[in-house]
Amino acid sequence: MSNALPPGQTRILTFFADAEDDGRQPSRAEVAEAMGYAFPSAVSKHVEALVRKGLLEADREKKRNVKLTDTGWAAIGRSPAKRGVPVLGAIAAGTPVLASENLSTWLHEIAPAPGRFALKVRGDSMIEAGILEGDYAVIQKGGEVRDGQIGAVRIGEEATLKRVRYHADHVELISENRAYAPRIVPRDQAASEGFEVVGPLVFVFRNVL
Numbered sequence: 777m778s779n780a781l782p783p784g785q786t787r788i789l790t791f792f793a794d795a796e797d798d799g800r801q802p803s804r805a806e807v808a809e810a811m812g813y814a815f816p817s818a819v820s821k822h823v824e825a826l827v828r829k830g831l832l833e834a835d836r837e838k839k840r841n842v843k844l845t846d847t848g849w850a851a852i853g854r855s856p857a858k859r860g861v862p863v864l865g866a867i868a869a870g871t872p873v874l875a876s877e878n879l880s881t882w883l884h885e886i887a888p889a890p891g892r893f894a895l896k897v898r899g900d901s902m903i904e905a906g907i908l909e910g911d912y913a914v915i916q917k918g919g920e921v922r923d924g925q926i927g928a929v930r931i932g933e934e935a936t937l938k939r940v941r942y943h944a945d946h947v948e949l950i951s952e953n954r955a956y957a958p959r960i961v962p963r964d965q966a967a968s969e970g971f972e973v974v975g976p977l978v979f980v981f982r983n984v985l
Contacts, residue, residue: 781851787811788822789831790852792842797857801842850874853891853917860884861914863894864935873917873930873974883912886981891917894981895928895935902926902937905952912981913937919975926952926977931961932970940973947971 781789791810795802804816804823813819823842826832831848835841849855853874855862864873865880874893883894894912905926907913913928921927923942928935929949938949938959947966949959961971 784811785822785826786852788819789826789844789848792832793844793849793852793854793856796843846879855882855888855893857888859888861886861888861892861894863896863912873935883914883981885983886914889916891919891975892978893917895937897937901951901953901956903953905939907937907952907980908982910983912983914978914981915975916978917975921973921976928974928977930970930972930974935974937977947973 788807788811791807792802802810804819807819808814808816811819823832823834826848827834830845831851833843833845844856859882861883862874863880863883864878874891880896886894892914894914897907897909897911897913899909902908907926915928921940924939926937926939929938929940930936936949939952941948941950941958945963947961947963949961951958961969965971
């Protein structure tokens with residue numbers, strides 16, 4: 777989503793995100809100086825535009841008053857450092873994977889990183905890879921899923937974890953449980969089925985009480 781923003785707005789959004797992670801609230805003058813603008817009013821125009829787009833919130837009663845919305849964090853592929861990694865629920869077709877509409881909760885035990893999110897594992901389809909129901913699969917969105925690697929794939933409104941094999945005319949999605957047959961996605965039907973290879977599995981987090 778950040779690619780759809782004008783470069784100046786992306787820089788402003790990222791600057792406020794960095795400040796929020798550092799626990800500070802910069803003034804418009806500070807932002808203008810850092811961005812190379814001659815006047816703070818240039819920053820205010822960008823802030824107002826980002827507020828209209830729902831990416832920033834601004835309290836008019838305060839001078840240092842800006843914070844990112846969940847949609848704003850998603851627009852730059854990040855989550856607040858204090859929150860941890862976002863856990864996604866159902867992923868609506870056509871909605872960016874890290875959009876706030878998909879957010880279920882936050883995994884506070886894991887340090888966030890740009891583009892990183894978690895899926896809570898349901899069922900037993902990956903048990904032979906040591907991935908159990910209730911585990912959290914931490915995914916790097918946009919990273920390369922190589923042939924034979926485990927990654928998150930999206931099919932319509934479902935995000936699922938599978939081993940991915942690439943063939944000339946189809947993609948094979950393999951469960952790590954011999955009770956389940958592989959799923960075949962013909963390459964010429966991938967778009968109509970809403971198929972997307974989202975990103976590789978980075979690691980599995982298990983919440984042990």
